[in-house]
Every structure is written in structure tokens, then in C-alpha cells.
Amino acid sequence: MRITALAGGVGGARFLRGLKAHLDVVAPESELTIIANTGDDISLFGLRVCPDIDTLLYTLGGGINEEQGWGRADESTRVQGELAAYGAVPQWFTLGDLDLGTHIVRSQWLAQGQTASEVTSRLAARWGLPDRGIHLVPMTDTPVETHVVLDSDEGQRAVHFQEWWVRLRAEVPASRFVVAGLDRATAAPGVLEALRSADVIVLPPSNPVVSIGIILGVPGVRDALRGSQAPVVGVSPLISGRPVRGHADACLSAIGVECTAAGVASLYADFLDGWLVDPADAGVRVRGVETAVHPEALLMTDVDAASRMAESLLALAERVRR
Numbered sequence: 001m002r003i004t005a006l007a008g009g010v011g012g013a014r015f016l017r018g019l020k021a022h023l024d025v026v027a028p029e030s031e032l033t034i035i036a037n038t039g040d041d042i043s044l045f046g047l048r049v050c051p052d053i054d055t056l057l058y059t060l061g062g063g064i065n066e067e068q069g070w071g072r073a074d075e076s077t078r079v080q081g082e083l084a085a086y087g088a089v090p091q092w093f094t095l096g097d098l099d100l101g102t103h104i105v106r107s108q109w110l111a112q113g114q115t116a117s118e119v120t121s122r123l124a125a126r127w128g129l130p131d132r133g134i135h136l137v138p139m140t141d142t143p144v145e146t147h148v149v150l151d152s153d154e155g156q157r158a159v160h161f162q163e164w165w166v167r168l169r170a171e172v173p174a175s176r177f178v179v180a181g182l183d184r185a186t187a188a189p190g191v192l193e194a195l196r197s198a199d200v201i202v203l204p205p206s207n208p209v210v211s212i213g214i215i216l217g218v219p220g221v222r223d224a225l226r227g228s229q230a231p232v233v234g235v236s237p238l239i240s241g242r243p244v245r246g247h248a249d250a251c252l253s254a255i256g257v258e259c260t261a262a263g264v265a266s267l268y269a270d271f272l273d274g275w276l277v278d279p280a281d282a283g284v285r286v287r288g289v290e291t292a293v294h295p296e297a298l299l300m301t302d303v304d305a306a307s308r309m310a311e312s313l314l315a316l317a318e319r320v321r322r
């Protein structure tokens with residue numbers, strides 16, 4: 001079976017780790033292609049940081065800090081302490097010492113002229129992903145950055161997505177999101193092919209606006225989903241109208257979409273076939289989309305719970321297969 005997924009960071013990575021665990025039992029020969037959001041990418045201290053790709057690498061590769069959901073296990077921040085002692089800014093973005101190894105080697109390879117997808121594939125090899133049938137690809141090789149437009153007394157100003165998310169904790173209302181560079185971007189090699197050749201296309205519970213929404217903006221991606229022969233199925237990132245973690249509510253309110261499982265599905269309604277929801281959202285109906293209710297809370301409390309969510313999602317895909 002060939003499965004292609006669109007993913008952001010923590011929610012996407014945890015779900016895909018569960019999906020992989022499930023596939024290892026029921027269909028060990030399966031190939032999983034993950035198209036990762038790169039709109040969160042940022043340059044810090046001369047280094048290129050790709051938070052969603054790194055979270056996917058560490059989670060699927062077994063190096064993640066479990067409690068946090070991002071960053072490396074057994075991490076220290078001695079380098080950042082030195083940067084602070086020199087007064088180097090910004091200090092609001094945590095860069096662990098082990099994590100810095102990833103950013104340094106990525107920046108070196110990019111500076112040598114390798115593309116983002118070539119670099120990602122070398123990073124993924126170190127974490128053993130290709131050997132396990134997991135292909136991690138950035139949505140585009142073109143550098144893009146999500147910016148958030150904020151209203152203030154002095155008028156509008158735009159900040160990098162990370163500054164809004166991490167430093168401002170999404171507490172300052174966003175009026176819109178602008179993805180710098182996306183209009184000139186093309187899908188990375190393999191992205192559109194992975195969508196066209198998939199048996200099932202999966203939307204994990206990733207942020208619908210600033211993760212999945214950004215990938216959908218890459219030229220050709222949305223059309224590939226609309227024209228897909230394979231079923232497109234997704235997991236709701238919201239339970240009873242609330243995000244499980246993160247600030248999806250602030251993102252949805254910025255684009256004027258109701259913060260509910262139905263509101264998120266409506267963003268995908270032009271291509272979505274099946275939508276997996278929590279028992280609390282059993283009443284959700286979205287035109288043209290088959291809803292399935294997971295038999296337990298839609299929470300990725302551990303790998304087994306995520307794996308059972310993946311099992312429900314694949315059963316739904318089987319039902320809606322066109």
C-alpha cells in the first residue's frame with residue numbers, strides 16, 4: 001500500500017508514528033511519503049531551521065523529547081547560554097545543543113548548493129527513515145516563510161510566524177497569514193507524483209491553517225488532491241471545538257472559520273472524502289464528506305493510541321474508496 005500524508009510538526013509526527021506502527025503489523029511492505037510544511041522555516045544565527053521537518057525526523061527516528069513534542073531527548077542548551085552571554089538575539093526560540101547539529105549540517109549542505117529535498121533526504125537517512133519505507137519530502141525546495149499580519153495602533157505590521165507563535169504565543173490577534181515566496185514556489189520533486197500514485201492520502205491532525213493550509217497553497221497540490229483517484233481522509237485536530245494543543249483556534253479565527261471539527265473539514269471539502277472525529281463530535285456533518293467516529297477519545301496519548309486512530313482512519317478510507 002502506498003500512503004501519502006501532508007504534515008506539520010507535532011500533531012502530524014505523532015499521528016504518522018502511530019500510522020507506521022500500525023502498518024508494520026498489517027502491511028509491512030507499505031511505503032509512506034510525508035509532504036512536510038516548510039512555511040515555519042526560519043533563519044537564526046545564520047542557520048536554517050525547519051521546525052516541522054525536524055519534529056518529523058526526531059519523532060519518526062526515535063530521538064524526540066516526548067513530553068515537549070519537539071526537540072531532542074536528553075537535550076542541553078549550553079550553546080544558547082553562550083549566545084545569550086554575548087547578547088545575541090533572538091533568545092525566544094529555543095535551540096538545543098543536539099538540535100543545533102541538525103541546523104548546522106543542514107545550513108552547510110544548503111550553502112554547498114544542495115536542494116532542501118536533497119538535504120532532507122540525507123538527514124532522514126541518519127534517522128533510518130528510508131530503510132523503513134518512510135520518504136520525507138519538503139513541500140517545496142523554494143525558500144518560503146509564513147508571516148502573520150497583526151493590527152496595531154500604528155497600523156498593520158507583519159512578523160515571522162515563529163515570532164507570533166513562540167514569542168507572542170498567538171495572543172496578539174492575527175488579521176491574516178502571508179506566505180512569502182509561495183507564489184514563485186514549485187512543488188518539490190516527488191510531491192505531486194506521491195499524491196498521484198497514492199492508494200490513500202492522509203491528513204493527520206495538523207494545524208489546518210498554518211501547516212496543512214500552507215502545503216495546500218503550493219502550486220499543484222490542491223489540484224492533485226481534487227483530482228485524486230485515491231480516497232483522501234483526515235483526522236480532526238479539534239475536539240469539542242478546542243485544539244488539543246497549540247493555537248489552531250487563533251489561526252481559524254484569523255481566517256474567519258468556525259473553530260469546530262466541521263469548520264476544519266469545510267476547509268478541505270473540495271477534496272476530502274472521509275473525516276475521523278472524536279465521540280464528542282459524533283453529530284458533525286459536512287456536505288460530501290463521510291464522517292466516522294473513533295471508538296475512543298481522539299487523543300494521541302501514546303504510540304498505541306495514535307496507532308488505533310490510524311487503524312480507524314484506514315478503515316474509513318476503505319469505506320469511501322471511489
Ligand code: GDP
Pocket residue numbers: 007008009010011012013052205206207208210211212235236237238239242243244245246247248298299300301
Ligand atoms: P505544529 O507544527 O506543532 O503546529 O503541529 P501540527 O501542525 O501538526 O498541528 C498541531 C495540531 O494537532 C493542533 O491543531 C492540535 O490540536 C492537533 N493535535 C495535537 N495532538 C492531538 C491529538 O492527540 N489528537 C487530536 N485529535 N489532535 C491533536
Ligand code: CA
Pocket residue numbers: 008009010040051052211
Ligand atoms: Ca509547525
